[in-house]
Structures are given as C-alpha cells and as structure tokens.
Amino acid sequence: MTTAPATPHRVVVVGAGFGGLQATFDLRGAPVNITLIDRRNHHLFQPLLYQVATASLATSEIAWPIRYLLRDRPEVTTLFATVTGVDANTKRVLLEDGDAQPYDTLVLATGARHAYFGHDEWEPFAPGLKTLEDATTLRRRILVAFERAERETDPARRAALLTFVIVGAGPTGVELAGTIAELAQDTLPPDFRNIDTHKTRVVLIEAGPRVLAGFADDLSAYAQAALEKIGVEVMLGQAVTECSADGVVYGGHKLDAKTLIWAAGVRASPAAEWLGAPADRAGRLQVEPDLTVPGHPDIFAVGDTVMVADPDGNPVPGIAPAAKQQGHYVADTIKARLRGGKLAPFRYKHAGSLAQIGKKQAVIDFGRFKLRGTLAWWLWGIAHIYFLIGLRNRLSVALSWLWSHARDQRSARLITQGSSKVVR
C-alpha cells in the first residue's frame, strides 16, 4: 500500500538580495518548493558598489545571475518579474504582468532605495547608489566632469566641474569621498593636459556630529583625519537645504559643484503598503520577534525593508550581515514549523563594522577589537573578497585591486550610455 506524496509546501521569496538569497540557500534539503522572484536577473554585492561607481571594478565582478547561483537546486524556480502587491487573503503574490504566484509561506526581502526626505526633486541632480545602473551612471558623471573640466576655459566653471559633493558620511559616503579623492590625486593626473586634477575638491557633508556614526568615537575621529589628509573637506552638522544643477546649499552656504552624490537617506520598499502593515517613517515594516508581519504568521520580512531591534533595543543596521542573519533565521523557522516546532525569537549578533577610507586606510570596529590604518585596510580587503561568491569573482576582484594599488590604474574607467554628444 502506497501513500500519494503530499504537495510540497510552497515558499515564495521576493527579492534576491542578501536576505532573500540566504533564506533560499538555507532551505536546501527542506521539503519545500521555492519560487524566488526578482525584477533584476542578478544578485548584487552592494558593499562594493561604490567601487564600480569609481571605476575600480567592473559590473560583472560584483554581480551574479540569480538562476546561475541556484542551478543545482531543482526545487527552486527563479522568476525574472516585478511584484506589485500581495493578496494575503488568497495567499498570492501579484506580478506586474497580471500573473499571480500562490504561496504557503511568503518571505519579503525587497530592500530599500535611497530617499531624499521629501525632496525627490533633488534626485536628478544628486543621484544615489543602489543598483548597477546607479553605479555606471555615477561613474559616467564623475569621469565626464573631468573631461568637461579639461575643455573648460572659464576658471569658475572649471572649478565647479572639479568639485564633487557627497551628502551623507556613513560608510558609503566615506568610501565614495575617499575613492574619488584617490582617483583625482593618484590615478588621473598624468592623463590630463589642461587641468591639474590634484586641485579637485571633494566635499563630504554630514548633518550629524561625526562621520561613520555607527562606529566608535575614536574610529570616527580617525576616519575624519584620514579623509582630510587625502584632501577631503569634511563638513559636519550641516544640513543640505538645496540640490540643483549648479551645486548645493548647506548651512546657508552655496557651493558651486557639478557633481553631487546622495548617500544620506534610505526608504524601504513598499512591502508595508502591500500588506497595510505598520511601518516606521522610512517605510520599514515593524515585525514580530520571529520576523513575521503582525497578523500574518505566514509572511516573513527581512533585511532593509524591516525595522528590528537588537537585544539592547538598538535598531539593527541595514547592512549585509544583518540581512543574511535574518534570512538564515527565517529558513530555520520554516524548517522548524514544517516539523511542527518553533524557534526562539530572532537575535541579531553584530559581527562588526568596516569601512574603507581610501589610500590603503580602513577602520574596523568589532566592539572590543578595533583596528585602523593599513592593516585594517588589508583585513577589509580580505574580508570582502571572502564574502564574494565563487572563486572566479574572488580572483578577478583581487586582480583588479592588485592593479589599482600597484599601478594607480583603474580598470573600468569607461564612459558608456552616451557619447560626448549626449553628455555635454
């Protein structure tokens, strides 16, 4: 006598960032069918995105086709599609093309975009950095600014072209500022004939009282000094009140600058709106201790689209390791439930914070263990190569960095999506 096999439990994961991918990876072997939906065909290693924007790395060095990462998982189906909503009553994820994907358990890992605090009209002038296209757009703007300066004869306009403003001094802002300074000081000087790229101004504007607010005080001070040493002008306690094609206004000052970069605010995906669930000011879902959405025990949410507190009551930071821990927890919870059990509430363990500053300098804050300077920079590099997926990209990124630092050469200084005709 045989029993017909039960229909496997259907898990739908929306978003193949760090959280969604980790949940999918960790469900390996569980009696489930998984559908992983993303509107991009690639998983992106966001911590190194600023290096694509500053011409150090190629796009393919920090991105992987999602379905390639899951090729040996026949129970996982990857969908290249855009989600527009969730119908929690019929338990279906709604897709933009009219299809709907039924689920038994849903994992929302839909991330966040940059936000302008009610000033979305600033976005064209001060783009942010979340996707590969953001990075190649920024790269184009940065490189074109130097090209235009080379041909500009008016001193004031030339100075504005050689002024780069970064708004927000978190890790991304600090890393961008340091790398642009490095580009101007070390990589570009021999290439230009009419301008001296050493005269480039890189201005880092932060509303708070220090750079790298997530790090210990002494590391913040060290990072600021290291940035200033390579020529970055750090403006603290200054709120930006206007961004335009001509520059930026902060603390009553107007600064003429043709390149502005936004690294300040974050706005969560509309996952909370899809469910009509409670959210904070940045749109982040407030979830239960087991990362389920209040009133929806079959819907989990992880990563940048949720607001969770760590054991001390502080908000869990929007960084890759946090999203991965949450993805891992959700996979374990789903497996436990299928066995009829449950897990203790999610507990975030902060492994540490790292930021590169430029010129072979970094700061590392592991709580009791803190490190700064060149040794920190080596650890930073090794850690990031370790967390890349696959030997091939590790070798490739290591080769690119080796070349950048041995030769002051950037491998990806390409202006694409527009000839000189389009961009001038």
Next chain:
Amino acid sequence: MTTAPATPHRVVVVGAGFGGLQATFDLRGAPVNITLIDRRNHHLFQPLLYQVATASLATSEIAWPIRYLLRDRPEVTTLFATVTGVDANTKRVLLEDGDAQPYDTLVLATGARHAYFGHDEWEPFAPGLKTLEDATTLRRRILVAFERAERETDPARRAALLTFVIVGAGPTGVELAGTIAELAQDTLPPDFRNIDTHKTRVVLIEAGPRVLAGFADDLSAYAQAALEKIGVEVMLGQAVTECSADGVVYGGHKLDAKTLIWAAGVRASPAAEWLGAPADRAGRLQVEPDLTVPGHPDIFAVGDTVMVADPDGNPVPGIAPAAKQQGHYVADTIKARLRGGKLAPFRYKHAGSLAQIGKKQAVIDFGRFKLRGTLAWWLWGIAHIYFLIGLRNRLSVALSWLWSHARDQRSARLITQGSSKVVR
C-alpha cells in the same frame, strides 16, 4: 646665440580606433603636437565585441580610456568631443560644441557603422554590433529572450522567443551564431526549469553562396559544417527582405523570431561628406596611393572609412590589422615629410584571417598556411590575447576564458539598463 624654437607641426587625429591610435603611437618622438579627438572616452578592441554581447567578457576587459593609453606622451592632447565637419580652407576641424581645432596635417580615422542597405527602419528590430552599448544592448536582448521564454506558456510564442536570427555570415555573424549556440547548449540548460534551452534555434542567414567569404573555400565549408554540428541552421543565398518585431522574411519564408542581430552591411563615417570627396556606395573615401584625400595632400584617411586596393587590386578588408598598417604608414609619411622626404605608396600586407566558431573550434587562413579545429581555436585565443593592450587585460581575458571553458560558465550574464518592468 639662440634660435626661437619653431612652432611644432600640429597633427589632428580624429578617431581612436585601431588606425587613429596606431598613427598616434607611431608619431612618438616626431617634432609634432598631436590632438586626438574621439566622441568616446575609450579605445575598443572590436574583434572581441561579440564576446561582450554573448556574456563571455566584461566591457572593461576590451576597452581602455584613450587618455590613459597616452598618459606618458605630453605632446598628445586627448579631446572627448564630437567632430561635425572639416573646414579644409582654414584647416580646422569643427566640433559640435562650436569649437574648432586647427591642424597642419589631419588624419581621419572615423570608422564605420553597420548599414541596412536602405532599410534603416530595420535597425530597432535587428541591431548591429559596433560599440560597447551595442554589445550590452544585445546581451540584454539575448538574456531577456530566455527569461521571457521561461515564463511563456504559449508554445508558438515560446518558440519565437527561443529563435535567434543572425543576418550576415562574415566573421562577426559566424562568431555570434556559434557563441549563442554554445550559450544555449552548454551554459544555460541547468539554470532554467520550464524551458529546455537545448531546443533553441540559431539561424544564420547569408545572401552570398558561403559563410566566411573572405576565407578559402575549404575553410568556409569546414566552418559551415562545424556550425551545423553545434546546431546552427545555415541559410545561404538568401536575401533578407523584411525585419520586424515578429521576425524576419528571407527568400519568401517568414521565420518567427524575437531576437534578430544584424551583421551584414557596413556604412562608412561621413568623412567623405565633410570634404566633398569621392566615395564608393558604402560612403568610403577613395584615397590616393599615399592615403591622402584627392586634392587635400595634408589630409590622410585610414581604416574602415576608406576604400583602398591591395597590390592585387582587391579591396583591403575592413579589419583591425589593415587599419593599423594604414595608421603606421601615415605616421611614417608625416615623419618623412617633416624631414623633406616622401614614402613609396601604401602597400597592404594581408597577415591572415581568423574566426572563432564556438565549442573550441576556429578557422585560420594565412594564405599558404591554413588551420582549423581545436588547435586553430587555441591559436585564435593566443593571438587575440596577444593583441590586447596591457598585461592586466590579458590576464583578465585569459581568466574569463579559462572559466568559460572549464566550467561552461559565463562571467558577464547581466541584464542591465532595465529591470523586468522595462523589458517585458
């Protein structure tokens, strides 16, 4: 007693492709000031562009910032600008932004685009392959076709999505067809759940009687057999009479296909129009035996924008080595003239023809020495790595190829410039 130094002779080179760059390189040490103008910021290794289109290589592996290549040549100024004309009377190159660049000697190396034989309306449906943007656009179309097929339930529409048509069986068409077949047969199968990518149709349509018309007959026959062995359908003696969003019409047949690629015709840059000089049907300048434009002894033209005959009276092919030989000859002629001398007419030496077919197969035609198969493929690979500029890109391309062939993995399978929202 000192003499004031004479104003150096001003050479303007328009175009930093193989011909213009070679002329600039070979003028090293000559008593000239050089201005090199290009509307792109990068030199592109076009012979491997099809590998970017088929996700094997990253853009930065086959492109270099022009001013970086000339960083140690203080007498060379690189201009990122678009040329709109030449005023031969006042000896000035006219730029789109209103500037003008005076010259004593002008070198036009402005290349060619693909052409549709009077059917420019086909371009949106059957894009060609000349720039990095062309390559990333094609890559996106190819990868998106597989993604859409995976989600398509109608068998006829799914078949059309899995049908790839390449028009033109010269080296680019053959290389694209072979590589797309390889992608479908070897790389993609484990990644998809609903479609069998082995069922992909790759159709290569050629108006002439054989593939690779520039090669010896037996190599053409071999290449065709090799293509057919990996599943490419070769249609010879068939003129395409219509391209649309639904497919292609050739020889009275209609073939439903969602991805068409144009590798058939070439149209020269408007250099002949700028000068009102005689040109052939493809717009190529007819130049004197010393590569000057008739009536303009101070204007040279080289590469794909000119029509020259080899010593046997056959047209010199539009390939990189031909453009480089012409650039070299022009640099030597300029140097000879500055010394008061002149050179014998330009003589093209055909070094050989190479084409990759896919699945570790290539054909090489060095005249008396011919080679085909896997050994030819190794030689093809080594030759192409040798001709790349710089150790860094050589290592990087070698690494990419090693991975592609050892693992059937493509490193650059990224759909960019458009999420699923935009492309569906």
